[in-house]
Amino acid sequence: MATTNGHTVKAFDEDLGQLRGLVAEMGGRAEAAISGAMQALVRRDLDAAAMIVEEDRKIDTIETEIERQALRLIALRAPMADDLREILAALKISGVVERMGDYAKNIAKRVPVLEGAKAIEPLSILPAMSRAVSDMVKASLDAYAARDPQAAILVCESDKAVDDFYNSLFRALLTHMMENPHTITAATHLLFIAKNLERIGDHATNIAEMVYFAATGHQMAERPRGLDSLARAI
């Protein structure tokens, strides 16, 4: 690593550690937002939902802070290739976490629309899907913190289960809509929520792929997609 301006290796490592800490904090908040949004939905808790929406600003603020610190680190320390790549990885991962936070916010925003809706049977699958997704997010960030390529592979493998949840929900909701046309509006919102969760799982996979690449220098082998022909589009 570069010490061109007299700073020590230790100081640089501390800065990098701080950057990684911010990514971890941001990730923890996104994870909490996902499970919080799902709880708010299940309980039809409008106040909790509004808090999740508000919380997303904080996630965005941390992303801005990560960018600021990354820029400062590059400008001050003139890091060499490996360190530069690590800073870029923190930037990219924080961008992905920001998108996860957005999806959680979008789930929370649908809670008021669903408040008056009658119970829709497929809704019972959503919390289990949400837990699987939260677990993936946590595991992807743990893999990042530990720079562990094996853990990253496990994250990618678990995306299959999330895709299976989505496929089940997609079919169940469409059947439900056909049999109960008066629930179409509510079911459509649940469909979008399921799609948001599925996308969060994809993003956890993206993070795991970045972790793998950063740790090994190789792309993870292409994995087979879990979405079937009916629901695979998007």
Added chain:
Amino acid sequence: MATTNGHTVKAFDEDLGQLRGLVAEMGGRAEAAISGAMQALVRRDLDAAAMIVEEDRKIDTIETEIERQALRLIALRAPMADDLREILAALKISGVVERMGDYAKNIAKRVPVLEGAKAIEPLSILPAMSRAVSDMVKASLDAYAARDPQAAILVCESDKAVDDFYNSLFRALLTHMMENPHTITAATHLLFIAKNLERIGDHATNIAEMVYFAATGHQMAERPRGLDSLARAI
């Protein structure tokens, strides 16, 4: 700008110009993918749709090349604050364009699923919405190329029209589904396509906001959201 390693300002400007050129090329491809996907959908042209899906790899490849060049530029030229910010902007905008390409790909992927579907009346609004979105994407990238904050403001203002399209489509498709439960599967795919277009419009707005910030040093004033209470979630 920094010339610490003996390189001239001109060489750095050329490198930066090349980076901006790659962003422009990537943006042009994403724009073409959006209109191509919509044409493939309207004509139920499976070959054209498959080509759009394939094309997305090229967009991803350019993003990787932009990252590679940005890293090289930072490492070789040790740019100062303003230039570093410009490099970071190119990285961020290419990340947004990659997401736009993803959405276009997702639209194209739904073409085979909709191939056998009967004509659904609200489908007729989609091409107009798609044109409005393509225009926004083009205008956001033109604003980036010209570093023009006024043009960036216009992009953000035009997002209202895209949101209005989405609201109309959302309502029209839900009504259509209730009246024709046998078209629910096809209508659901069209709903996801409309949502993809609406998200592309949001991303064009994001680019415009970055252009505005880079040019003026200020955040663009918060604009009122165009989505109404029914469709605003996500």
